[in-house]
Amino acid sequence: MKAVHFGAGNIGRGFIGALLDQANYETIFVDVNDTLIDELNNRKGYTVDLAGSDETIEVQNVSGLNSMTQQNEVIQAIAEADLITTAVGPHILPAISKVLAQGLEKRLVENRGPVNVIACENMIGGSEALRTHVLENLDEAKHEILDETVGFPNAAVDRIVPDQNNDDPLTVKVEPYFEWVVETPLIKGEQPNVDGITYVEDLTPYIERKLFTVNTGHAAAAYLGHYHGHKTIKQAMDDPTILEKVRGTLKETGSVLIEKYNFDESQHEAYIEKIIERFLNPDLSDEVTRVGRGPKRKLGPKDRLVRPASEHIETVGKDPEYLAEVIASALLYQNESDQEAKELQEVVRNQGALQALQQVAELDQGNRLVSVVSEQIHRLTN
Ligand SMILES: NC(=O)c1ccc[n+]([C@@H]2O[C@H](COP(=O)([O-])OP(=O)(O)OC[C@H]3O[C@@H](n4cnc5c(N)ncnc54)[C@H](O)[C@@H]3O)[C@@H](O)[C@H]2O)c1
Numbered sequence: 319m320k321a322v323h324f325g326a327g328n329i330g331r332g333f334i335g336a337l338l339d340q341a342n343y344e345t346i347f348v349d350v351n352d353t354l355i356d357e358l359n360n361r362k363g364y365t366v367d368l369a370g371s372d373e374t375i376e377v378q379n380v381s382g383l384n385s386m387t388q389q390n391e392v393i394q395a396i397a398e399a400d401l402i403t404t405a406v407g408p409h410i411l412p413a414i415s416k417v418l419a420q421g422l423e424k425r426l427v428e429n430r431g432p433v434n435v436i437a438c439e440n441m442i443g444g445s446e447a448l449r450t451h452v453l454e455n456l457d458e459a460k461h462e463i464l465d466e467t468v469g470f471p472n473a474a475v476d477r478i479v480p481d482q483n484n485d486d487p488l489t490v491k492v493e494p495y496f497e498w499v500v501e502t503p504l505i506k507g508e509q510p511n512v513d514g515i516t517y518v519e520d521l522t523p524y525i526e527r528k529l530f531t532v533n534t535g536h537a538a539a540a541y542l543g544h545y546h547g548h549k550t551i552k553q554a555m556d557d558p559t560i561l562e563k564v565r566g567t568l569k570e571t572g573s574v575l576i577e578k579y580n581f582d583e584s585q586h587e588a589y590i591e592k593i594i595e596r597f598l599n600p601d602l603s604d605e606v607t608r609v610g611r612g613p614k615r616k617l618g619p620k621d622r623l624v625r626p627a628s629e630h631i632e633t634v635g636k637d638p639e640y641l642a643e644v645i646a647s648a649l650l651y652q653n654e655s656d657q658e659a660k661e662l663q664e665v666v667r668n669q670g671a672l673q674a675l676q677q678v679a680e681l682d683q684g685n686r687l688v689s690v691v692s693e694q695i696h697r698l699t700n
């Protein structure tokens with residue numbers, strides 16, 4: 319069986335690629351990084367190191383294509399694929415959608431049967447968003463036949479894979495923990511037979527629990543950690559002040575999730591403790607600049623900070639003081655190597671932090687969250 323995976327980066331190699339190989343897929347990685355592509359083609363495999371153990375996973379039967387310079391080969395690979403996955407970043411999905419549309423169109427012409435496209439991105443509705451971008455690159459006359467034969471099931475993926483600094487550009491060090499949840503109603507044809515995928519009828523509780531616990535907690539550690547001068551997530555979490563604030567933040571998102579999905583409180587508390595333990599993993603060095611990357615995305619209305627904070631006000635009926643402090647620290651986050659951080663700071667400098675929040679989080683001036691964050695910005699800047 320053949321899989322095409324867009325994004326031969328941290329999670330692509332460290333998680334998705336490993337599980338696809340174990341499920342006996344030959345995986346063609348599609349990327350724009352020629353070093354990764356050349357290494358994949360020359361060596362046909364790579365090593366995944368499990369942090370905190372001597373265990374390694376040898377991933378085989380892989381190759382690479384460049385989505386910009388080898389478009390015909392990528393189109394052919396998609397036409398022949400039994401499964402297509404992505405892990406490029408939410409902001410990159412539009413960029414891969416044209417070649418994906420061309421490959422799926424070739425597949426339709428050659429009548430090759432059903433296939434599923436699973437976006438493994440940290441966002442709600444990633445695969446459905448990718449489907450929208452693909453349809454924008456297809457004649458409307460082909461939309462119906464595409465929806466009959468191509469599934470775009472949403473997914474939640476969880477494994478902490480930091481930026482790598484190994485001598486071998488393909489070797490990737492990951493935490494042992496992983497979770498990959500895929501929803502079933504939108505699957506076309508047979509469910510991909512991949513050990514490690516949990517199939518569920520309704521993904522919403524799973525993706526919100528993951529995004530608003532793992533990623534919200536991570537963002538709290540990153541932005542508060544950066545504000546307090548820490549370089550890694552572990553250093554931030556070793557700071558008692560920040561640990562307390564991360565716990566407070568996850569208590570707020572936890573109360574929203576329990577209210578919405580009737581989660582068992584003690585089970586959710588155990589889920590939070592496991593995540594804090596993962597953040598404190600002494601064998602994984604994860605920089606706050608990776609976890610805090612893309613602050614405009616992370617301050618977006620549906621993402622890990624503003625969405626649970628707004629829902630805390632609406633459903634729990636209280637001000638989310640901890641989330642508001644994290645949002646304020648994200649608005650103050652500076653990193654000249656992060657394009658979104660530079661763009662955000664341009665708005666903060668010219669129009670003020672609150673105006674920046676209203677723009678990026680799509681909040682009206684009178685919104686209660688704007689007031690609560692304003693108090694935190696004042697506290698952090700005076
Ligand atoms: N790293 C993690 O811990 C982790 C865990 C769960 C989910 N995720 C999610 O997975 C996605 C990828 O994250 P990552 O950490 O692997 O990032 P990454 O930067 O390591 O990998 C992204 C890869 O996409 C490639 N890419 C960029 N533009 C491309 C294009 N036009 N065509 C093909 N490839 C392109 C990059 O070259 C890079 O190799 C994000 O949505 C992230 O939120 C990451």
Ligand SMILES: O=P(O)(O)OC[C@@H](O)[C@@H](O)[C@H](O)[C@H](O)CO
Pocket residue numbers: 440475476477478479532533536537608609610611612
């Ligand atoms: O990938 P991002 O930029 O959405 O978020 C950074 C980290 O929180 C994220 O990569 C986590 O490591 C991952 O989501 C853990 O499953």
